[in-house]
Amino acid sequence: MTTADDGAADPAAAPDRYAAVVDDDWERQVVWWDRTFVAIVLLTAVALPSAGQRGPQLWVAYGAMAAILLAYALWGARAARTRDQRTATAYVVVLIVGTAVTVAQNGIATLLLFGAFTQLWMLLDPPRRAVVASVVLAAASTVGISFQGGFDVPTLLQAAPQMAIALAFAVMLGLWVATTMRLSEERARLLGELRDAQAELAESHHAAGVTAERERLAREIHDTLAQGFTSVVTQAQAATAALDRGEQGRARERLVLVEQTARDNLAEARALVAAFAPVPLQGSTLAEALRRLAERFTAETGARVLLDVAGTTAPGGATGHAAADVVLLRAAQEALANVRRHAGAHAVTIRLTRDAPADPAGAGPAPGVRLEVIDDGRGLSTGHTDGLGLAGMRERVSAVGGTLDVGPGEQGGTRVEVRVPAGDAA
Known part of the structure; x- marks a missing residue:
């Protein structure tokens, strides 16, 4: 994936049209991720009282989720669109801490993990950073779950396998999503290159066609009109010479040829304009x-x-x-x-x-x-x-x-x- 840092490293680089295609598609997807994440947080907030959560623990959970939403509004949403890794890292820290605190208040808060694991893979790049963050989130959530049971070893050992399964599923799904995204970017790049190649080929064919047509017209004019005009000039000179010698009859013959040649040239010119077959073969x-x-x-x-x-x-x-x-x-x-x-x-x-x-046998x-x-x-x-x-x-x-x-x-x-x-x- 292309990060904002990579693009900022070279301010003289021209905008990548292929990345722009991917970014437009990514922007539409991020809008749905925004809505989905907010919905998960709100459902978790509604589920906590329904699970019997009351008193200070409920308000601590609400405070942690409010911090997550605020951090998402300040950093997360912007990082999802710009791929800025510094902003993404700042939000991920708040997300992991806030999720662990919320889970520590009530087990139902593990609903947040559906959105949290997804956001780690959506925001962090390259994938190894998302893997590390997923491990940290799983460990923090395991600690939070064990905190509810008194934070002893048996509770920790009971929660760890469940979180390990969730972690494995999240990592496999995240790697698949990351691979799919890279393939989508590559496809968009190849499609962009294909469109450019098609445009260049069409332009080349157009230029070649224009050149070929100019050469064809030049040959047609040379073989028809130019030769006809040469004949007209030659016959006109002969007619003038005949008139100078007083040979009016011969001059008239030459003028008749001039007229006939001029008519033939006119017909040729009309045929060229109309793109018909050459006049002598019609x-x-x-x-x-x-x-x-x-x-x-x-x-x-x-x-x-x-x-x-x-x-x-x-x-x-x-x-x-x-x-x-x-x-x-x-x-x-x-x-x-x-x-x-x-x-x-x-x-x-x-x-x-x-x-x-030809010989019927093909010889x-x-x-x-x-x-x-x-x-x-x-x-x-x-x-x-x-x-x-x-x-x-x-x-x-x-x-x-x-x-x-x-x-x-x-x-x-x-x-x-x-x-x-x-x-x-x-």
Whole structure:
């Protein structure tokens, strides 16, 4: 148990929230102990006249019990709440002496022992102090009982066994109560630590969720809006150059592309806000979305795009999983954006293939879908292999259990290969 002295020893220590939980429960229990003890004293006071006690002995007993109640009001009740051992010891001395004096007047006063033994274990800490006080109380009460019979050896020997039984019962019960109280304190401490751990875990999960959501939004914006705005800027510059050369027809074509790209970006922005699926996959397959992406890339850059999506045009999607289809689409968008910014390519090949079904016996690798984007540009250069776009692509692919490989093409340029697991739908 935590005593007041222990807490006072370190004034700089922060309040223990776990001890506070136990103290609140203890405070409620002490109220009932107050009432029970006062009731025992009052019942003993009523029982004394009923047992035939009269004259000075009755008033001596009443005086001793009044002293016990006064000491309890001054010290005992406060010690029960603060666990202050100095105050508790002062009250226990009065309790033992007062009980012995009362018992010496009439044997019926042994009723006080029910409350006295209980208070010793309630107030004193550690338990060995309560054991010593219980022995002292039992000895003092034995002397008081023998005092009624003339305080001779036969009376003392007759009273001692009865008090020894009461002492043994009180000590065993007290030890059980003390053990239960320590277990309650430990449980309260563990519960408090568990609540703190749960709160920290929830806060950690919340922070991780916020970070993950920010990263997801950053990737979404990079793969959609940022690339769209890059295209808008590029086409607007081309339109301006065409106007400077007096080529109004070509400028008009570029402005049409600017308008279409801006509309697509607006739709993407609305989809992000509404947390819908990416716009290019709404109501269409991955193969169809890749075809539109290739057509727009050719219109914007003039580069020829060879699209090969044979065997992946089923309504269920190329992979059978919407999330994996989105990953492949975003990978194609990022790869084409890199081609536009860095490669200077004249031709690009986009190949989407699905592996053959797995061997029924379980042999061989699991089926998957592979996306390849190959250009004939200037190839990889330092600093272009770990940028935000490729890092985001790697995270997306890893999230669906896929792999990403970026390297030089067989005939120059750059080859980006993304492979993701395929589902049952195909």
